[in-house]
Amino acid sequence: MNSLSRYRRQENLESFGSNNQSKLLNSRVLIVGLGGLGIPVAQYLNAMGIGTLGLVENDRIELHNLQRQVLYTETDVGRAKLTVALEKLRIQNSNTELKPYPTFLTVENAIDIISDFDVVVDATDNFATRYLLNDACVIAKKPFIYGALHAFEGQVSVFNYKGGPTYRCLFPDVPKINEIPNCDVNGVLGVLPGIIGSLQVLEVVKVITGIGEALSGKLLLYDGMSQTTQKIRFEANAKNQEIDRLQDDYGFSGCETVAEITAEAFMALETPVQLIDVRTQKEYMENHMDNAIHIPIDELVQESSCLDFRYPVYFLCQSGKRSEAAVKLVQERHPDSVLISISGGMNEIASLCH
Amino acid sequence: MTILLFGVTKDIVGSPSLSIPTTSITGKSIPKTVKELRVFLGNAYPELNKLSSLAIAVNNNYAHDDNEINSYDEIALIPPVSGG
Numbered sequence: 001m002n003s004l005s006r007y008r009r010q011e012n013l014e015s016f017g018s019n020n021q022s023k024l025l026n027s028r029v030l031i032v033g034l035g036g037l038g039i040p041v042a043q044y045l046n047a048m049g050i051g052t053l054g055l056v057e058n059d060r061i062e063l064h065n066l067q068r069q070v071l072y073t074e075t076d077v078g079r080a081k082l083t084v085a086l087e088k089l090r091i092q093n094s095n096t097e098l099k100p101y102p103t104f105l106t107v108e109n110a111i112d113i114i115s116d117f118d119v120v121v122d123a124t125d126n127f128a129t130r131y132l133l134n135d136a137c138v139i140a141k142k143p144f145i146y147g148a149l150h151a152f153e154g155q156v157s158v159f160n161y162k163g164g165p166t167y168r169c170l171f172p173d174v175p176k177i178n179e180i181p182n183c184d185v186n187g188v189l190g191v192l193p194g195i196i197g198s199l200q201v202l203e204v205v206k207v208i209t210g211i212g213e214a215l216s217g218k219l220l221l222y223d224g225m226s227q228t229t230q231k232i233r234f235e236a237n238a239k240n241q242e243i244d245r246l247q248d249d250y251g252f253s254g255c256e257t258v259a260e261i262t263a264e265a266f267m268a269l270e271t272p273v274q275l276i277d278v279r280t281q282k283e284y285m286e287n288h289m290d291n292a293i294h295i296p297i298d299e300l301v302q303e304s305s306c307l308d309f310r311y312p313v314y315f316l317c318q319s320g321k322r323s324e325a326a327v328k329l330v331q332e333r334h335p336d337s338v339l340i341s342i343s344g345g346m347n348e349i350a351s352l353c354h
Numbered sequence: 355m356t357i358l359l360f361g362v363t364k365d366i367v368g369s370p371s372l373s374i375p376t377t378s379i380t381g382k383s384i385p386k387t388v389k390e391l392r393v394f395l396g397n398a399y400p401e402l403n404k405l406s407s408l409a410i411a412v413n414n415n416y417a418h419d420d421n422e423i424n425s426y427d428e429i430a431l432i433p434p435v436s437g438g
Contacts, residue, residue, distance in 0.1 A: 037438045125438035149437035150361040170416070171407035171434040179404060180362050180436050188437055219416075221360055221432065226370075230358075232409075232432065234416035 006095075007049050020209040021049060027208045030054035030117035032105055032133055034081045036068040036193030037147050037200065038123030043071060044201040045121075046089045046096050050208075053089070054117055056101040057082045064347070068190040105129050107246050110136035119207055120144040121200055128250040131174050134159065134167040138243045143207050143216075147200040149188055150180075152224040154196035157215050158203050164216035165236035172240070174251055177325045192224055258327045259340045263348035266314065274307065275314045276300075278326045279346075283318060287346065297322050300329055312338040320345040355425050357395075361433040363408070366401045376425035388412065389419035391429065408433050 011018040029050050031038050034057040046053060059081050061072045069081075076084045082102050089098055101113055105124075114120055114136050122144055124130050130148070137144040143161035147154065159166045199220065206214045219232040266273075277284055277292040284294045295303045297317070307313050313330070315323035323341040330339055342349075357372040364370055374394070376384060385391040388410050396403040409432040410417050423429065 033438055035438055123438055125436065127434065127436050130436070147438065148435045150435035151365075153360060153364075153435065155432075155435055170409055170432075173406040175406045175434055175436075179406060180434060181365075186437070193438065219432070221430075223360075223370075230414060230430070232411045232414055232416060232430065234409075 010048065015211060016209070020211060023209045024049045024205070025051045027119065028052040028054070028117045029119045029121060029204060029208075030056065030114060031121045031123055032056045032129070033123035033125060034069075034085050035059070035065070035123065035125055036149070036188065037125075037197040038121070039069045039071045039085075040194050040197030041121050041123055041147075041200055041204075042085060042089060043092065044198065045204060046093045048201075048205070049093070050096060050204075052097040052099060052117075054099040054101060054113070055082060055085060055089075056103065056105055056113065057085070058102055058104045068188060068193050070190075070194070105132060105136075106252075107132065107248070107250065110246065111140055114140045114142055117142065119204055121204060122146045122148075123197065123200075127175050127180070128252045130167065132246065132250045135243050135246050138166055138241060139246070145200045145203045145207065147196045149192055149196055151186055152189060152192060154192060154199075154222040154224075156196060156199045156203065156220040156222070157218065158207060159216075160241075161207060161214060161216040163236065163241075165234055166240045168240040168243075169237045170219060170234055172237075177251070177328060189224070195224065196222065258324050259338070260320075260324070260343045261314070261340050263342055263344045263352055266342050267349065267352060273314050274311050275316060276307070276326070277316050278322050279317050283346075287350075289316065289349070292316060297326055297329070300326055301333070304330055304333065307337075309334055309337040312340055314340050314342060316342045316349075317345045319347050355423070356428055358428065358430040360431060361435045362405070363402065363431040363433055366399055386422060387419065388417045388421045388423060391423060392419070395431075402431075405433055 007021045010016050011021050027050055029045055031041050034055060061076045061079055061081055063077050066072060071088055072084055082100050086098055086100055110132055120137055120142050122130060122133055137160050144159050146157045146159055203215055206212045221230045275292045277288055277294050278297040280296055315326040317323040320343045323345060327339040327341045355374045355376050359367055359370055385394040411430040411432060412421060412423055412427050
């Protein structure tokens with residue numbers, strides 16, 4: 001396909017022009033995560049003519065992803081996000097070189113993967129990966145375009161760009177488990193990641209071409225409820241720019257330390273079990289298992305005396321993430337107890353009942 | 355003094371902004387620095403103390419604990435957000 005006519009609308013833009021289009025075509029951008037933020041980022045960057053797009057993702061498509069991850073369709077549910085995204089991005093723009101990484105970002109692979117690109121887009125959905133990404137970008141000397149969501153709000157910034165500040169200059173310490181609710185607990189309106197992801201794309205283009213003013217040293221706060229934005233200026237803290245090795249542990253919720261049982265196997269258990277539902281009051285009121293004891297995860301530490309550690313304790317939440325966190329929380333204080341998270345949570349149990 | 359709330363701080367306080375009286379009728383001390391404001395807010399909303407990193411901006415600038423604050427300043431509480 002003739003690339004000259006394809007990008008005509010961008011090349012005709014007075015302050016963009018064909019020389020900036022060539023910069024896009026020669027650039028290499030890595031997108032970490034193909035979820036709510038990663039999808040609009042991938043679609044727009046691919047459409048606009050980025051030369052090489054790296055994609056890091058290892059999740060599968062679930063039905064409840066579809067309200068915001070608009071590249072995926074009903075027939076894709078259950079398939080690997082990376083496989084489906086590759087198919088669709090290839091037919092969207094066959095000129096782009098797509099480099100798939102069917103993995104999550106880890107301490108072992110982060111620097112290797114990132115080193116191959118000019119710009120990194122943070123489209124992750126958890127703090128562990130975000131701090132790992134920050135540190136790896138500082139070490140590999142790559143700018144990264146940050147975006148994150150909370151309910152109707154979003155944050156956007158450009159970190160580690162031309163000597164500018166990093167994510168740690170804003171938020172030095174990794175939040176503890178359950179300190180900040182994620183989209184799983186808190187929910188997110190489908191279009192919000194579309195807005196924030198699109199703002200990230202604009203920053204990618206500015207960083208690659210040098211047009212306009214990149215959001216370096218500025219945190220953009222977007223509030224969808226009032227349609228207001230604010231820009232907070234912040235400065236680099238030299239200590240954060242001097243990171244020269246990754247931490248051994250970013251607080252990933254590693255599967256190896258948490259005992260899990262599938263919802264199906266749990267439902268097949270015949271003996272009465274000690275079952276703790278760690279969801280919120282509202283979620284519990286909507287539906288719950290008859291034999292569940294309700295202790296919201298925030299109260300688990302104070303209320304752990306209600307548990308009988310002579311017997312196994314099963315933890316249940318909506319998707320399996322909070323129950324995993326619950327196991328970790330209780331395990332710290334009761335290392336000899338048998339604690340089991342029900343993977344897939346109420347979502348999975350509900351699907352078994354149909 | 356107006357305090358704009360973002361992310362989980364909005365949920366903790368239960369509203370998008372907060373007003374702190376700047377003259378004391380009750381004799382309680384009024385926060386004069388960012389650090390005093392942290393303590394003041396932490397007493398009023400203990401859940402805020404649990405946040406490992408809570409950025410505070412004064413007039414759209416990231417503020418350090420020793421920065422002074424005045425009644426006409428616009429303050430923002432900015433926690434990290436994780437969703438994507």
